[in-house]
Amino acid sequence: VLRDPGDAIFSNHRNHGHFLTYSGNCLGLLAEIMGREDGVCKGLGGSQHILYRGFHSNGVQAGLTAVAVGNALRRKLAGETGITAAFIGDGTLGEGLLYESLNLASVWQVPVLFVVENNRIAQTTPAPSTIAGGTILLRGKAFGLSCWCFNDDDPDFFQRVEGVLETVRSLNAPGFLVINTDRLGPHSKGDDSRDSAEMASIRDRDPLKRLGDRLTLDEKHRIDEVNREFVATTREVAAASPPARYRHRPKHSFTRSGDFARFPNEPISTDTNVRASLNSALRHLLSNHSDVVLLGEDLHDPYGGAFKVTAGLSTEFPGRVISTPISEAAIVGAGIGLALSGWRPVVEVMFADFLSLAMDQILNHAVKFAAFPETRVPLVIRTPSGGGRGYGATHSQSPESLFAGVPGLTVVFPSHRHNPGLLLRRAALDWSYPCVFFEHKLLYGLQCGSGRYRECVADPDDVASYLFPTLERGPANADLTLVTYGGMLPEVERAVAALEEEELAIRIVVLSLLAPLPRRTLLNVVASGSERIVVVEEGHSEFGFAAELGSLLLENGYSGKFSRVGAPPIPIPAARTLESDVIPNEQSILEAVYSLFRP
Ligand SMILES: Cc1ncc(C[n+]2csc(CCOP(=O)(O)OP(=O)(O)O)c2C)c(N)n1
Numbered sequence: 001v002l003r004d005p006g007d008a009i010f011s012n013h014r015n016h017g018h019f020l021t022y023s024g025n026c027l028g029l030l031a032e033i034m035g036r037e038d039g040v041c042k043g044l045g046g047s048q049h050i051l052y053r054g055f056h057s058n059g060v061q062a063g064l065t066a067v068a069v070g071n072a073l074r075r076k077l078a079g080e081t082g083i084t085a086a087f088i089g090d091g092t093l094g095e096g097l098l099y100e101s102l103n104l105a106s107v108w109q110v111p112v113l114f115v116v117e118n119n120r121i122a123q124t125t126p127a128p129s130t131i132a133g134g135t136i137l138l139r140g141k142a143f144g145l146s147c148w149c150f151n152d153d154d155p156d157f158f159q160r161v162e163g164v165l166e167t168v169r170s171l172n173a174p175g176f177l178v179i180n181t182d183r184l185g186p187h188s189k190g191d192d193s194r195d196s197a198e199m200a201s202i203r204d205r206d207p208l209k210r211l212g213d214r215l216t217l218d219e220k221h222r223i224d225e226v227n228r229e230f231v232a233t234t235r236e237v238a239a240a241s242p243p244a245r246y247r248h249r250p251k252h253s254f255t256r257s258g259d260f261a262r263f264p265n266e267p268i269s270t271d272t273n274v275r276a277s278l279n280s281a282l283r284h285l286l287s288n289h290s291d292v293v294l295l296g297e298d299l300h301d302p303y304g305g306a307f308k309v310t311a312g313l314s315t316e317f318p319g320r321v322i323s324t325p326i327s328e329a330a331i332v333g334a335g336i337g338l339a340l341s342g343w344r345p346v347v348e349v350m351f352a353d354f355l356s357l358a359m360d361q362i363l364n365h366a367v368k369f370a371a372f373p374e375t376r377v378p379l380v381i382r383t384p385s386g387g388g389r390g391y392g393a394t395h396s397q398s399p400e401s402l403f404a405g406v407p408g409l410t411v412v413f414p415s416h417r418h419n420p421g422l423l424l425r426r427a428a429l430d431w432s433y434p435c436v437f438f439e440h441k442l443l444y445g446l447q448c449g450s451g452r453y454r455e456c457v458a459d460p461d462d463v464a465s466y467l468f469p470t471l472e473r474g475p476a477n478a479d480l481t482l483v484t485y486g487g488m489l490p491e492v493e494r495a496v497a498a499l500e501e502e503e504l505a506i507r508i509v510v511l512s513l514l515a516p517l518p519r520r521t522l523l524n525v526v527a528s529g530s531e532r533i534v535v536v537e538e539g540h541s542e543f544g545f546a547a548e549l550g551s552l553l554l555e556n557g558y559s560g561k562f563s564r565v566g567a568p569p570i571p572i573p574a575a576r577t578l579e580s581d582v583i584p585n586e587q588s589i590l591e592a593v594y595s596l597f598r599p
């Protein structure tokens with residue numbers, strides 16, 4: 001009954017039945033499970049991870065519930081028909097994201113039907129020992145959803161479920177359906193701890209068996225025979241499909257091509273600061289692209305976001321700048337749902353420190369979907385980052401290296417010497433992969449300006465290195481090259497001014513793209529003509545950006561001196577005096593530089 005072309009399903013680890021009911025594609029599913037080329041996801045997904053038309057599933061319990069809400073939000077905003085079904089098991093009632101998703105669905109009144117398959121067991125754990133008081137249904141009621149509960153052996157089960165779907169469709173609002181059912185076998189292989197008497201009664205209650213009992217023996221045999229033959233043939237055809245193989249071993253998830261002419265450059269405007277540049281980029285996106293929507297906490301006027309980057313936009317674009325509950329995981333998930341269904345969401349996470357709450361959505365959902373062939377996830381997550389304002393340990397961090405370590409995630413961190421607004425527009429419009437866009441708090445108020453920097457030549461095979469350029473300033477044969485990005489640039493420039501007083505020739509290289517690391521661009525510019533390289537980053541330097549750059553240089557034969565400057569691996573303290581002792585500054589940069597000139 002999910003027959004509207006706009007309908008979508010977000011399933012879970014137990015997706016085979018959902019998939020077959022949705023698609024009827026038995027061969028595609030079996031070949032996928034067997035790791036064959038004819039699999040619906042060409043062997044990339046396997047048993048649990050499926051993306052096929054409007055069908056999505058993966059193996060993270062509740063992980064797709066927020067993505068489902070985003071999928072339904074897109075349809076609602078676009079005024080389209082269709083509903084979204086999101087499946088969970090009873091054991092998944094322990095996952096926090098589920099409640100963020102129920103809340104979002106209710107606040108936004110989007111047509112998502114949450115379906116709880118209540119088999120009273122989770123892997124090996126009986127439900128009563130993990131599901132606290134009240135009934136399951138009350139959980140849906142608590143969020144104001146229309147609620148239903150049926151047994152799967154109810155003779156009118158199908159008609160009842162059809163009625164539920166029609167209600168959700170006609171109300172265009174969320175629902176919560178609990179289906180009491182049974183698990184007929186072990187969770188995986190030999191992991192069923194239920195005793196034989198319980199299993200016998202479960203098998204006896206099996207609605208399919210009960211249906212079968214109404215048939216004559218002859219009819220039953222005939223149906224069994226047809227089914228056996230169908231399964232045997234399907235298996236044979238699936239087995240004849242070649243094992244899935246990469247044509248070329250992939251180096252990354254990004255497709256690359258050097259057609260830079262598609263992305264015109266723009267001179268940087270010097271009469272604007274970073275905040276205004278970003279604000280006008282968002283205004284441009286909203287004015288010219290009806291598929292752009294902004295999500296985040298406190299974005300609305302007159303507040304306009306914690307750092308005022310969205311000021312004025314909720315007034316100018318009613319309904320498209322959406323202030324959300326405090327639910328970082330769910331709003332990033334909803335962004336994934338919007339992006340997967342063709343829109344260009346820009347999500348603001350109020351402080352970069354809170355990205356950790358959305359890590360599962362980024363690591364297990366956004367980049368995983370984006371790695372499927374012909375799948376675009378143009379999601380931008382903007383976030384103010386870094387210290388220098390005495391905000392303490394949970395509002396001052398620089399977590400970009402953590403996120404640069406996520407395979408398939410794009411990490412952009414512009415400085416005031418880049419064109420921050422242009423880079424944000426490119427992340428939203430020209431780049432079809434999930435991107436975390438860091439904005440340093442101390443840069444918001446700085447005037448933009450190219451400051452005598454020039455763009456390094458981009459790698460012709462790497463569009464990202466062009467879209468999010470690396471800048472350089474200073475002579476090619478410098479005594480020393482300083483490499484940095486984001487909020488460290490003003491400190492680096494102060495240090496360089498001091499060094500130039502001492503008649504040292506210093507080159508500065510400033511990245512805006514941290515991941516995928518613009519390797520060839522960096523090798524061309526950094527490794528050539530410098531015997532001393534100092535990398536400055538604000539985050540703690542262990543396992544960080546500078547370490548990655550150091551490896552790149554070593555692997556490519558660099559034999560000069562190398563040093564990195566970063567914070568120690570401790571929580572950022574709140575007192576300004578303590579904070580300035582741990583975050584790199586002009587003085588600590590100079591010390592690192594001088595140490596490389598000592599014999
Ligand atoms: C976030 C997460 N934690 C743990 C698991 C491992 N796991 C897979 S299925 C499962 C039990 C799920 O139980 P339930 O939600 O009741 O679904 P059922 O299998 O009974 O349909 C567990 C713990 C997982 N896949 N995802």
Ligand SMILES: [Mg+2]
Pocket residue numbers: 089090091117118119120121122123
């Ligand atoms: Mg269960």
